[in-house]
Amino acid sequence: MFDKSDLMRSIEAHPPFGDFGGFQPSDPNRPAVVFHTTSGTTGRPQTLLFGPKSREAQNLLLARAYRWQGLRAGDVAHSCYGHGTVNGGHYVREAFLHWTNALFISAGTGLETPSARQVSLMRDFGATVLVGFADYLRRLAEVAAAEGLSLGDDLRIRMISGQMSPEDKAALTRLWGGPACYDWYGVGDTGIIAAEGPDRDGLYIMEDAHWLELLDVDSGEPVAPGEPGDMVCTCLFKDDIYPILRFNTHDLSRERIDASPSPYVLRRIDGFLGRSDNMVKIKGINVFPHAVGPLLATVPEFTGEFICRVTEQGSLTVVAEVKAGDGDLSTRLRALLKNGLGIDVDVDLAAPGATADLTEVERRQKPIRLIDERKRADA
Numbered sequence: 001m002f003d004k005s006d007l008m009r010s011i012e013a014h015p016p017f018g019d020f021g022g023f024q025p026s027d028p029n030r031p032a033v034v035f036h037t038t039s040g041t042t043g044r045p046q047t048l049l050f051g052p053k054s055r056e057a058q059n060l061l062l063a064r065a066y067r068w069q070g071l072r073a074g075d076v077a078h079s080c081y082g083h084g085t086v087n088g089g090h091y092v093r094e095a096f097l098h099w100t101n102a103l104f105i106s107a108g109t110g111l112e113t114p115s116a117r118q119v120s121l122m123r124d125f126g127a128t129v130l131v132g133f134a135d136y137l138r139r140l141a142e143v144a145a146a147e148g149l150s151l152g153d154d155l156r157i158r159m160i161s162g163q164m165s166p167e168d169k170a171a172l173t174r175l176w177g178g179p180a181c182y183d184w185y186g187v188g189d190t191g192i193i194a195a196e197g198p199d200r201d202g203l204y205i206m207e208d209a210h211w212l213e214l215l216d217v218d219s220g221e222p223v224a225p226g227e228p229g230d231m232v233c234t235c236l237f238k239d240d241i242y243p244i245l246r247f248n249t250h251d252l253s254r255e256r257i258d259a260s261p262s263p264y265v266l267r268r269i270d271g272f273l274g275r276s277d278n279m280v281k282i283k284g285i286n287v288f289p290h291a292v293g294p295l296l297a298t299v300p301e302f303t304g305e306f307i308c309r310v311t312e313q314g315s316l317t318v319v320a321e322v323k324a325g326d327g328d329l330s331t332r333l334r335a336l337l338k339n340g341l342g343i344d345v346d347v348d349l350a351a352p353g354a355t356a357d358l359t360e361v362e363r364r365q366k367p368i369r370l371i372d373e374r375k376r377a378d379a
Contacts, residue, residue: 001220001232003248007046007189021049022242031240036087038188039366048087048188051240056098058091058191061209062184063099065195069182070159071129075102078122080132080140082109082364087188092131102129110136110362115143123154130160130176134168135359135367138304141175142352151177163272167297169200171304183271187249190233194269202256202268209237212269213246214255217276226257230276231269250276252288280308280372282316285343289370295340296320301329307358310372317346321355 010018023030034055037045050058071077077096081089089108096104105121107113113121118140121127130137137160149155160172161182169181184195185203193210194203205212214229215222223229231251235244252275256268274288281287289308296302296318305321318337322329333347359367 001215001246001248003250004046008044011047017047017049020242033241035085036090036188037085039082039086039088039364045085046188049241051238053240054235054238055094057209057237059095059098061206062092062095062186062192064206065182065184065192066095066131066161067100068195068197069161070180070198071100071102071161073101075128075159076105076126077102077129077131078105078107078118078125078127080107080109080118080130080136083112091191109364110139115140115362116147119144119147119149119155122157123149126156128156128158130157130162130179132162133366134162134164134172135304135361137162137172138168138175139361141172142303165271165294167294168304171297185251185253185269185272187233187251189247190235190238190244190249193231193233194271196271197262197264199260199262201261203271204264204266204268207266210235212267214253214269215248217252223254225255228252228254228273252276280310280316280370282310282314282343282345285341287316287341287343291341292318292337292369295336296333299329299333299336303352305352305355305359305361305367307355307368308370310370310374312373314374315346316343317348319348319350319355319358321350321352323352 007018007020010020017025032052034050036048038048079089079092081092083089089106093104093106096102105125105127107118107121144155157176157179160176160179161184164181164183172181173179182196182200183203184192186192193212194205196203211234213222213232215232217230231249231253233247233249238244252273253269253271256270260268274290292306292308296306301322303321303323307319309317309319320333330347330349334345337345356362361367
């Protein structure tokens with residue numbers, strides 16, 4: 001196996017592109033290369049290199065997912081994926097433009113197109129489909145409400161596709177007036193790996209394009225069916241720049257072992273369950289920050305925004321944005337998190353929007369959910 005740390009070491013040893021691409025940038029006879037980077041959510045942005053064949057295969061696979069989920073020719077799709085050097089927005093744009101005939105609005109993040117302007121674009125051009133990360137799509141719904149736009153009249157969203165948990169889907173369905181919400185999973189290096197279909201019951205692995213293994217985080221051995229493990233991907237189509245053989249994404253998921261509700265002969269996974277390399281150990285217990293949001297989502301007062309802070313002493317505080325609640329809300333949230341995480345945590349309540357500077361939800365495709373002050377102290 002190899003992972004992002006191996007690629008980053010290659011870049012450090014052979015700046016600025018690394019040597020994993022297997023080509024010399026100055027060679028006039030080298031193959032064409034598409035260059036982007038990751039968002040840098042988990043550290044320094046990583047170089048992403050694609051050849052023409054692998055890039056177009058990724059575009060086709062993503063467009064396949066959108067069309068499978070219900071994208072139609074008459075749709076106006078509003079995209080909140082970021083641009084610049086970051087791969088996400090360009091990849092989504094190419095999938096729409098090359099392989100669908102829906103009208104595409106490439107709005108980007110809130111930093112690229114302010115949120116109030118985005119909801120105006122949706123209204124003016126009649127957006128029917130939203131694509132992006134769930135956190136920012138929730139934020140846009142709040143902005144639309146603050147701008148006085150009415151769902152079903154000013155905004156008629158019928159489909160949302162992006163990266164989202166079941167709790168995210170429930171929240172987005174409620175906030176946007178009942179659209180069908182679909183999850184899909186992929187990483188920058190591989191493109192889309194799995195997506196929900198019309199049944200919205202698990203993500204179907206695109207097995208004609210990828211071989212996906214689920215391996216134990218510590219041993220690297222295959223986990224039992226139904227148990228969580230690191231997703232390790234081999235791309236069956238990527239051979240024009242550099243092959244991807246057993247790339248450890250360090251994203252956790254589990255294989256579905258129940259019968260599929262639809263007659264698709266493809267393996268299913270539950271989707272993204274957290275990152276094994278973003279896990280923190282608190283009092284001997286492994287805690288995944290990504291697991292906090294779904295637990296808090298069961299409380300009506302929670303707005304959907306939070307951040308976890310680990311102190312230098314190793315204690316965990318969850319800062320949660322809430323609407324007005326009763327006096328024992330903190331106590332209820334502490335009990336909820338202790339039951340779900342298995343440890344005692346402190347809970348600080350914050351007003352809506354108060355964590356935005358820390359999570360950078362307006363500026364990043366994937367908001368920050370963990371601040372580990374122990375690492376700052378070590379530095």
